[in-house]
Amino acid sequence: MPEDMGGAHPVDSVISAARKLLGERISTNRNIREQHAHGEDTQPHVLPDAVAFVENSEEVARLLGLCHSAGVPVTAFGAGTSLEGHVTPVLSGITLDLSRMRRVLEVNAADMDCFVEAGVTRQQLNAHLRDQGLFFPVDPGSECTIGGMCATRASGTNAVRYGTIRDNVLGLTVALADGRLIRTGGRVRKSSTGYDLTRLFIGSEGTLGVITEIGLRLHGIPEAIVSAACQFPMLSGAVETVVSVMQAGIPVARIELLDEVQMRASIAYSNLPGLAEIPTLFFEFHGTPVAVAEQVRVTEEIARDCGAERFTQAADAEARAHLWKARHDAYWAALALQPGCRILTADAIVPISRLTEAVLASREAITASGLTGAILGHVGDGNFHTVIIVPSEPDGLARAWALDRTIVGIALGLGGSCSGEHGVGIGKRQFLEAEHGQEALAVMRAIKSALDPRGILNPGKIFPDQTNPGVIAVA
Ligand SMILES: Cc1cc2nc3c(=O)[nH]c(=O)nc-3n(C[C@H](O)[C@H](O)[C@H](O)COP(=O)(O)OP(=O)(O)OC[C@H]3O[C@@H](n4cnc5c(N)ncnc54)[C@H](O)[C@@H]3O)c2cc1C
Secondary structure (H helix, E strand, O other): OOEOOOOOOOHHHHHHHHHHHHHHHEEHHHHHHHHHHOOOOOOOEEOOOEEOOOOOHHHHHHHHHHHHHHHHEEEEEOOOOOOOOOOOOOOOOOEEEOOOOOOEEEOOOOOOEEEEOOOEEEEHHHHHHHHEEEOOOOOOOOOOOOHHHHHHHHOOOOOOHHHHHHHHEEEEEEEEEOOOOEEEOOOOOOOOOOHHHHHHHHOOOOOOOOOEEEEEOOOOOOEEEEEEEEOOHHHHHHHHHHHHHHHHHOOOEEEEEEEEHHHHHHHHHOOOOOOOOOOOOEEEEOOOOOHHHHHOOOHHHHHOOOOOEHHHHOOOOOOHHHHHHHOHHHHHEEEEEEEEEEEEEEEEEEHHHHHHHHHHHHHHHHHHHHEEEEEOOOHHHHHEEEEEOOOOOOOOOHHHHHHHHHHHHHHHOOOOEEEOOOOOOOOOOOHHHHHHOHHHHHHHHHHHOOOOOOOOOOOOOOOOOOEEEOOOOOO
16 A cells, blocks of 8 residues: 655645646545556555646746745656656655646657657657658657656667667756746757756656656658568577677667567467567668668578577568567566566666677576566667566565666676666666766766755655655665
8 A cells, every 4th residue: 555644744835826726637636646656666655745737837837836935845747657666756745747748839840850748658749740751769668758758768669770768859848946947959950059958857857857848859751661570599599699780780770689488478468470489589670672671681691690590571561560569568468477466677788799698697597586587678779678577475576676686786797787768766776876986976966956956856766875764675
């Protein structure tokens, strides 16, 4: 059950002032507060005192101004799909739900850019763009908001070719902790003026400001698209193929690994005819028909050299959509392996030359732990996920977190990072010092205090020493 920590803050005056601004759109209803007490993670739930459903930048700014004056914590909430306890309002206070800010404000086809409100999802944006021959490529496997993607510095299957959200944002409108609204960046593709405030807010997890509007780069839908599935008797062959394809400079649009456990789950959940429960790579190639045919030919040659048993192509849109829907549903497929259990997802990343070591060592660690876990990931970037089923026994969560720590240790030992795309939240705070060093963390803290001197924005996240009474990462 969520822990009710209401009453610890002077929030009642903020709620009544906010009611004058938002009317019924600020709610203290228990069901609504419970929906905002957690994300898709294994951290303990904490109820906010109230949830405000904001509809524009000015409302966000005015609410922040009220909370700043009263010293009340504020947690931004997009779709709540984050995986490390990011949206848990550890000191209660007000949760700002941005999911009603769903307007696509402007599309400039000639400049290949657009402006959206923070609550727009990538699926909604791509449906809006479809008739204009343009698309937005950053594609986490969840129905999340573009504001949330900016705040977590998200990526997805296309990042190997099109970059992460960081590479696709032109500028932001941000409400600061004290209620000021600022604009960062602009519409040009590059600029060398001033500090790069846009990149400062990307990945700041709602701790430096609340993003309300976003300018995005768009891309032309490629003339030819071909997908392929390639299967291997050994996991090592699949990973070696990835490394060789990347080192050969083949401009793959997507290259995704699913190990044998994930394939078992995905075949059962998504029905993938013709594919066996063995390590598999899903590819996608974009370009002109001639360029794509050449990319496919060289990739198949490399895969066969690494021991691939079969390599099947799909050019028709329906077959491709099915393959990628199955990949995006991998998390739900893994969850269905043991109905009723929760999942802990690790998100390590290593330099591409160390990927084989990292994946094989992680596979061994999963086997040695006695837990059920799958490996999958956006391996073209060196990023892989371990999806660990949390056993229902009393020590199940602690065992799953111990395995997560082992896998992070493997990645850090190989010059990697504890998170390629999911972010820090609560779950990865303990690794920040090992990864960045004390001095770099001190600079990050100085930035936090300059922009949020009263510490109201998403407290208890990112910094390892900001512990709190409500939530502890299971150690
Ligand atoms: C099935 C599944 C698959 C996933 N696959 C991927 C993947 O492939 N790649 C990937 O990167 N992630 C993935 N994720 C993780 C998650 O979807 C991303 O982290 C996503 O970017 C979170 O967006 P959201 O709208 O749900 O944000 P939330 O979970 O609501 O919030 C996340 C964080 O951002 C802050 N925040 C939200 N909106 C704003 C805003 N407008 N301004 C300031 N701060 C804000 C919140 O306070 C919180 O700290 C997956 C999750 C699931 C459940």
